[in-house]
Amino acid sequence: MTTSPLHEGDLTEDGEPTRRDFIHIFGIATAAAGAGAVLWPLVHQMNPDASVLALSTKEVDLSAVPVGQAIKVMWQGKPVFIRHRTTEEIREAEGTPLSALKDSVARNDNVSGQAEATDAARVTAADGVARPEWLILVGVCTHLGCIPLGTTAGENRGEYNGWFCPCHGSHYDLAGRIRKGPAPDNLQIPPYEFVTDTVVKIG
Numbered sequence: 009m010t011t012s013p014l015h016e017g018d019l020t021e022d023g024e025p026t027r028r029d030f031i032h033i034f035g036i037a038t039a040a041a042g043a044g045a046v047l048w049p050l051v052h053q054m055n056p057d058a059s060v061l062a063l064s065t066k067e068v069d070l071s072a073v074p075v076g077q078a079i080k081v082m083w084q085g086k087p088v089f090i091r092h093r094t095t096e097e098i099r100e101a102e103g104t105p106l107s108a109l110k111d112s113v114a115r116n117d118n119v120s121g122q123a124e125a126t127d128a129a130r131v132t133a134a135d136g137v138a139r140p141e142w143l144i145l146v147g148v149c150t151h152l153g154c155i156p157l158g159t160t161a162g163e164n165r166g167e168y169n170g171w172f173c174p175c176h177g178s179h180y181d182l183a184g185r186i187r188k189g190p191a192p193d194n195l196q197i198p199p200y201e202f203v204t205d206t207v208v209k210i211g
């Protein structure tokens with residue numbers, strides 16, 4: 009839209025805009041307000057609303073998961089394994105030297121991408137605190153995407169007492185790190201934070 013400038017001849021004797029100019033200026037202001045009214049719903053639509061955010065995160069109450077057991081939950085269409093590790097399991101995972109690992113990268117969305125795959129780095133939440141009793145993994149084999157066994161009681165946990173992917177024989181340890189088989193990477197750790205001592209929010 010083009011606007012014509014206000015000329016000296018358009019002013020009344022006391023220097024005020026004429027009625028014609030007043031109508032013109034009022035029209036411009038009304039058009040601008042109208043454009044803003046159209047724009048606001050468009051901008052507002054681009055903000056994720058609460059229902060979208062709720063789908064992208066998942067809160068899980070861990071109070072019913074006994075020590076030594078694990079559960080599987082779905083998050084963003086993917087299985088997530090949550091294991092309540094025993095003291096012995098934590099000790100074994102912590103005692104594994106990095107030299108024994110196939111993949112030395114932590115692959116934890118809550119820590120630096122350069123962090124090494126120590127047990128502590130594998131159980132660190134978004135607040136930077138390591139909670140060794142809780143191991144939280146995306147349950148998708150890093151070879152070709154099968155879902156490894158080992159979460160449900162009685163399933164084959166593989167040679168390292170973690171998870172076993174029967175598709176092509178990948179063995180993951182008690183920190184979800186790949187130890188044997190064709191899978192190249194450790195199981196991914198999703199972003200998560202503890203909302204309370206026993207409620208974790210994934211995503």
Ligand code: FES
Nearest residue numbers: 149151152173176
């Ligand atoms: S998909 Fe898991 S070993 Fe091939």
